Amino acid sequence: MTLAGAISLGAVLGALLAQRTSLRGRTLGALAIAVVSVAIAAAGVAGLAAGLAVAIVAPLGYVLRRFIA
Amino acid sequence: MSDLQLWGAGAFGAIIGWYVYYINRHRRDDVSASDLVTLLGVIGGTAVLKLFPGQTDLFGAYGIGLAVGFFGYFLVMIFLVAVSKNFDADYFLDGRRKKVDPSQYIPTKAEVAGQQGAPMLAKPGDRDGNPGA
Numbered sequence: 001m002t003l004a005g006a007i008s009l010g011a012v013l014g015a016l017l018a019q020r021t022s023l024r025g026r027t028l029g030a031l032a033i034a035v036v037s038v039a040i041a042a043a044g045v046a047g048l049a050a051g052l053a054v055a056i057v058a059p060l061g062y063v064l065r066r067f068i069a
Numbered sequence: 070m071s072d073l074q075l076w077g078a079g080a081f082g083a084i085i086g087w088y089v090y091y092i093n094r095h096r097r098d099d100v101s102a103s104d105l106v107t108l109l110g111v112i113g114g115t116a117v118l119k120l121f122p123g124q125t126d127l128f129g130a131y132g133i134g135l136a137v138g139f140f141g142y143f144l145v146m147i148f149l150v151a152v153s154k155n156f157d158a159d160y161f162l163d164g165r166r167k168k169v170d171p172s173q174y175i176p177t178k179a180e181v182a183g184q185q186g187a188p189m190l191a192k193p194g195d196r197d198g199n200p201g202a
Contacts, residue, residue: 009136046128
């Protein structure tokens with residue numbers, strides 16, 4: 001349950017990051033910095049799986065938004 | 070650790086997750102980094118860690134509940150859009166919707182908050198818009 005919770009938390013944080021990154025302008029650098037910092041924070045709190053989930057979900061969500069927008 | 074504690078942590082996480090999506094959806098201003106920091110503080114801040122220590126089953130249940138509430142909100146929206154005659158998938162892309170039927174209207178936020186009477190309640194001479202007895 002600890003692992004599932006860590007992955008779930010990381011997925012929520014990653015989705016939030018992707019949602020809150022503006023599609024206008026050059027925000028890729030800002031997103032990268034945010035992903036790294038949030039992933040490190042999540043890994044510190046909930047374990048490595050949470051950090052990995054953030055690092056996977058956030059870029060995927062952002063690409064999906066760019067693709068459908 | 071009892072099942073009740075785990076279910077409680079999960080339910081707590083579900084409520085937080087639901088409201089995080091709700092707040093994120095109804096934000097008025099442009100995206101800013103400070104909003105994100107605030108949200109992260111709500112989701113995984115010291116208050117939550119004090120309730121559910123990190124890397125424990127309690128925190129795991131909280132995380133699962135958080136995801137259920139957060140993504141559940143989105144799934145409920147998809148369901149409601151699917152069953153509604155006034156919205157379709159374009160609503161998720163650019164907020165597109167059909168015009169309101171002339172016989173209906175959408176109340177303003179002030180009307181919903183009770184700060185202003187709805188037009189249909191107003192009577193001549195009644196400045197507050199109270200329907201009266």
